[in-house]
Amino acid sequence: MTEGQPSTALLATRSLRAPRTPETVSAGARPRSLVWVLVALGPGLAALIGVSVLVVVRGEPAALILSVLVGIVAVVLNVCGAASMERGFQMWALPRRGITVTAVRTSPYGKSGVYAYTDRNGVSHTYARQGYAGRIEISYRPDDPGVAVGVYPVVVRVLVALGSLALWAAAVAVICLMGVMGGSV
Template sequence: MTVTPSVPVLRGSGGAVLRHDGAALTLRRAEDEIRIPLEAVQDVVTSGRTVTVELRMPQGAQAVVHRVEGVSEAAAGMFATAVNAAVARLPESDPSLDGAALVTTRSLADPHAPGVRGRFLATGLLMAVFSPGLAALVAGSVIVVVRGRPLGLLVILVLGVVGLLLNAVCVALTAQAKNMWHLPRRGITVQAGFTSRGKTTRVYEYTDQHGETHTFNTSRGTTHVEIAYDPRHPHIAVGVFPVVVRLLMTLATLLSWCAAIAWFALMIFAAIDGV
């Protein structure tokens, strides 16, 4: 009995992955995925650690190839032998066949991923939301140094770290409160199904509009919970709560900001009065 070895999956430089999936070759890179039907393949050629997939083209047409570098040399030979054997078993193709026309490309890039401008705005927003804590820390430090109390700087730094932590809590609560109001109205509401139980929460799964699965953790719920997710960033989701719960969350957020502002004021007064 002849045993046919498995066709290896080739992993090349830059994260490229070339595999033989039955009736086609799939070349996956960071930004896209290229599907090459076997009918479009003329030959698979190896040269050291480089594999080249040559496409069928009409006579006189410019050659079209897909190349993967940095693969295992041994695996490349096995891959080429297996694919060329599969191509040879296909019915004879039309000499005028344009293999490139059969190739399809699917973009893997997130169309909503932030570009340079988006990252710049995100950095600016991050600095803005932490500006109260940073401002209080800088102001308090300057005051104690100007007044000639360098030992007081240590106290201000400790108070400042606590203030920044309070600032971070306020930002997180603000984002959560905003999503609790915004996503049920502007996002996509679905049922998430229970999958497992964590140490303190229950884990649910939901599928977004692109067919990708995401997890959602909550301490409440039975077999299903109703959640709303952001269509631009499907991994961001919140539970759908009654208005009373959302109002309580908003109140808690406002109280947290009041506590943080009071703490920042305490830092400034401590620096002025002499810590």
């Protein structure tokens, strides 16, 4: 070492930033697309607005309260049907087309399960599920690893699909009831 040059043997550096931890993304925490919103809200809102206009034009404003209440029920049923249909589709498609990994429970036992998994890029994600197992199988989309579903038996997937269809059928029935209400006023 020459004079005038600092000695690096005793020099220790440390970062003032906190150590970087892998990003944890919760499954399903993503904004909905415009198409999803239109499918979920469109028919119920169209029926609500249409019947409300018919009721007012025909001179029965008292029936407007009933048509608005029935319209709100139609919108809620339609949104629930769209949400459960989307999740039901993912329950069928992701185990076939996605990447299936084992997720390890990170939450304390006695509470609903929060499971951690790592995608193929090394990013950590979490998945919440009502269950108490130490490890579960989940499938996620290769292009969007934050979208994940548990791998369920076929019986459970069939029940979810039938429940989704029942919600859609109820929404259609309420919308048809609104059409009858609008035509009979």
